[in-house]
Amino acid sequence: MFKSLPSPSLVIYTYIYIYIY
DSSP states (O other): OOSSOOOHHHHHHHHHHHHHO
16 A cells, blocks of 8 residues: 555544544
């Protein structure tokens, strides 16, 4: 999925995005 380990903030943003969707 990601080339390298994503930043914690990015993980949170993605989690929130999935949670909202």
